[in-house]
Amino acid sequence: MSLPRIAVDAMGGDEGVRVMVEGAALARRRYEEFKFLLVGDQARIEAALENHPNMRGASEILHCEDVVGGDELPSRAIRRAKTTSMGLAVNAVKTGAAGAAVSAGNTGALMAMSKIALRTLPGIDRPALAAIMPTLQAHDVVMLDLGANTEADARNLVQFAVMGAAYSRIVNGFERPVVRLLNIGTEEIKGTEELRDAAAMLTAASAGGEGGLALEFDGFVESDKINRGETHVVVTDGFSGNIALKAIEGSARFVTDLLRQAFTSSLRSKIGFLVSRPATELLKHHLDPNNHNGAVFLGLNGVVVKSHGSANAKGVANAVAVAARLLENKLTERIAHDLAELGQDALGRNGKVRGAEDSGEAAA
Incomplete structure (x- = not known):
């Protein structure tokens, strides 16, 4: 059975068609079995494909000239979902014409379109934006939410943890990823009531057994430990997560x-740069955001990157490789399975663990 193809919004991003098609072509060298639906201006896409023969037989073009603006309000972009390259790429996932969509366009518009078109998985109240970031260890850290939800209650944070752990198992290969909640301190009494309640819920849910x-x-x-590699998944609300990410x-x-600046300030500094160039090149590679590009909207009935x-x-x-890997490893099915393992009866309507309140385990 052939793998589902990936829909690429070829018109999104600062560089547009040329870079989006070239990026898809580079990704296909690693994932040769995948095919693509390239959404955008047909003439420009065909011109870009001339430089990438490995993509020509693996791609179908869906012509569209309308583009979502970078500063366009999500509410306006939603009304144009049926005519824009971003909207048509997401709709391809909804109809089954593609298994995943990739866009470099307006984040708010992409989130809004994806949520309306694909809806959330059963048991998920809100989708979350997750990304991987480098650490001092051999593995990356998964962090969510990074901006999809400015507020999150305890129930949302637990769902984010389940989704983030499923994602970490795919990208890092951990059977039981270590999950922590972002807080202003590590003591149990620190943080908001939502954070303390979520901690109680996750403690009970991850205790093992049936x-x-x-x-x-x-x-x-704490935020200064995110990149230390001491945890595999960091969970927070979108407001705090976006601030932490940008910091x-x-x-x-x-x-x-x-x-x-230091290496170009004097002749001696320039000589020092030549001596230390292998180390600085390694540092540059580690800090280059292109090497960790591709945030995922977790919790939807489909993959959107x-x-x-x-x-x-x-x-x-x-980013395209992230989409391919998540399709190969059936991310949405993993999340649905883990939510079923958690069970909705484990959560009270107020977002606290049932049984923990009576035993005094839930934080007040």
Whole structure:
């Protein structure tokens, strides 16, 4: 049975068709069995395909000239979903014409279109935006939510943890990923009521035995430890997650810019740069966002991957590769299975673990 193809919004992103097609072509070198639905202006896509013969026989073009603007309001973009390249790429997943969609366009519009077209999986109240980030260890860390939901209650955070753990098992290969909640401290008394309630729920759910989840909950983590590699999944609401993500990205750019200034400040510094170039090249590779490009909207009835708007061809290739890998490993089925293992009767309507309140285990 052939694998489902990947729909690519060829018009999204800062560079548009050329980079999106080149990125898809690079990804296909790693995933030769996948085929593509390229959505966008047919003439421009055909011109871009001239440089990538490996894509010509593996691609179908869905002509569309309308594009979602980078600053367009999601509410307006939704009304144009049937005429824009982004909307048609997402709709291809809805109709089964594609198994996944990849876009480098407007994040808010992509989230809104995806949620309306695909809906959430049973047991998921809200989808979450997840991404992988580098650590000091051999593995990456999965972090969510990064902006899909500005607020999240305890029940949402538990669902995010289940989805993030399923994603981590695919990208990092851990059978029981270590999950922590982002907080202002590691002590049990720290944080909001929602965080403390979520911690109680995850402690009960990951305790093992019948109904135990395939994750290991290990309490709270502070933002300065996210990239240490001490945990596999970091869970938070979209407001805090987006701030943390941008702070990390800003710090990475600060370090690289500082090093650039230092190594070009004098002749001696330039000589020092030549001596230390292998180390600085390794650092540059580790901090390059293109090497970790491809955020995923978890919790939907289908795979949707968001590429960074400024990503180069290598970055787009990584985003497309994420989509391919998630299709190969049946991400949505894994999440649905884990939610069934959790069981809705484990959660009270107020978002607290049933039984934990009576035993005094739920945080007040």
